[in-house]
Amino acid sequence: MPSHRTPIETPADLEHDLARATGFRYRARAEFDRLLNERQNRILGLSQKSGPNSEAYRNTAEDLARAKRDYARINSGVHRPLNRWRIHGALLIILGVVLALFEAPVNKFLFDVALRSSNLMSWAISFFFACALLVLAHFAGVSLRHVWSDYRKRPVIGSILIFLVLATVLLVLVSILTVARASFSANAGSIGDMFADVQQTVASVGLWRTLFASFSDVSALVLATINVGGIFMTMMLAFFTHDSDKDFDAAARALDRCRRKIDRISSAYIKGKDAIVKEFAPDINGVSHDFTEANQQVIELKKRLGRPLDDPDDTLIIDSLDRLAEDSPYADDVDEPYMKDVDGEIRRAASSKGRRGPTLVERESA
Structure with a gap:
């Protein structure tokens, strides 16, 4: 009966297996470096573009x-924090549109x-006429807020x-x-007849008496109430959403605009970079x-052959070459963790190991 014996591996067989495992390991290392370089170059291109x-x-x-x-220069002159309501601009626009929708039917x-x-x-x-009234009211409210400057220590004549001027224009409109609404209720006709009647009434009793007499008409009173209410609300919103100092308010708004803009750029870059990282991760x-796996085979075969582990790859943990993966799989820059600061700018975060990665430069693929 034939015996089944495990073939004895000779040193030549072990040498052959070691050479093959070393070749597999070398090719895996080269492919790993190529993927890292390609990923970094993709992120570098994104960084240069956006x-x-x-x-x-x-x-x-x-x-x-x-x-x-x-902002710091003007703030040092006014010696106080910013004093205004912080309401999102989109919310103010929506509120203005709602007010215009209320005013449009009566006008x-x-x-x-x-x-x-x-x-x-x-x-x-x-509707667009009502929007124009509210826009004028907004700028009137801003101008009313800016009649005195803490920074300049004097009244702002231009704002006054x-x-x-805007208050006069709004009052006239x-x-x-109001007078036209009262005249239309009393004697409906063409636009020419209506204004001729208003002109005759103003000439006979005066502008103010004509205006006050118009309030006896319910339709005219409702029209005046809705328009004045919308204008007053818009003026007060504009008044309290701006700082009393014109220069301080302008500096704060310029700072907010820059912060929002750089935050948009940073967010788009980080989002695009995350997509690249996820694409290369598998x-x-x-x-x-x-x-x-190949490295484990090399180590095992070298031990069986009694050889020292003198190759740097023998003790290499290959994931340590990927600094991005070492710190965070979705870091904010290649080779180093980055984060957005309070202003939206991208800043280098302190590494958990106190090391700094290499500068972001284009790498040649292996």
Whole structure:
């Protein structure tokens, strides 16, 4: 009966297996380096296009630094914190549109008479007219807020004049609408007849008496109340959402704009970089596994042959070459962990091991 014996491996067989395992390990190491270099070059291209190395980011960072200096300089003169309501601009716009939607129907009569029809065009013109009133009211409120400068230690004549002009324009426009509404209720006709009647009344009793007499008409009173209410609310929102010092308010808003802009650039870069990291992760992990298996075979065969582990790859943990994976799989820059600061700028974070990775430069693929 034949015996089944395990073949005895000769030193020549072990040498052959060692050479083959070493070749596998070398190819895995070369592929690992190639993937790291390709990934870094992709991220470098993204950084130069829309990241920290891009012209847009550098220009915005310079604008942010200048805005910080201006804000600090003016703040040292006013000796107080910023004093304003912080309401998102989109919310203010939505509120303004809602107010215009309330005002448009009561003002629509005038454009119905002028166009001799009551249709969508008349309503649209009335809506845009209401928006114009609210825009004027907004700037009037801002000008009213800026009549005194803590930084300059004097009244701001320009703001006072702008407020007086805008307040006068708003008063005239609302007065015209109110008187025209009362005249239309009393004697509906063409736009020419209506204004001729208003002109005759003003000439006989005066502007103010004509205006006050118009309040006896319910429709005119409702029109005036809604328009004045919308204008007053818009002015107060503009008043309290701005700082009382014009220079301080402008510096704070410029600083906020720069922060938002650089935050958008940084967020887009980090998001794009995360996508690149995730794209390469499966291949890098697979090659890392191949290298580890081949390296274990090399170590085992060298021990069986009685050889020392003198090759640097013998004790290499290949994942340590990937500094990005070592610190965080979704770090904010290649080879080093990065993070956004309070201003939205990308800053180098302190490494957990106190080491700094190499500078972000283009690498040649293996």
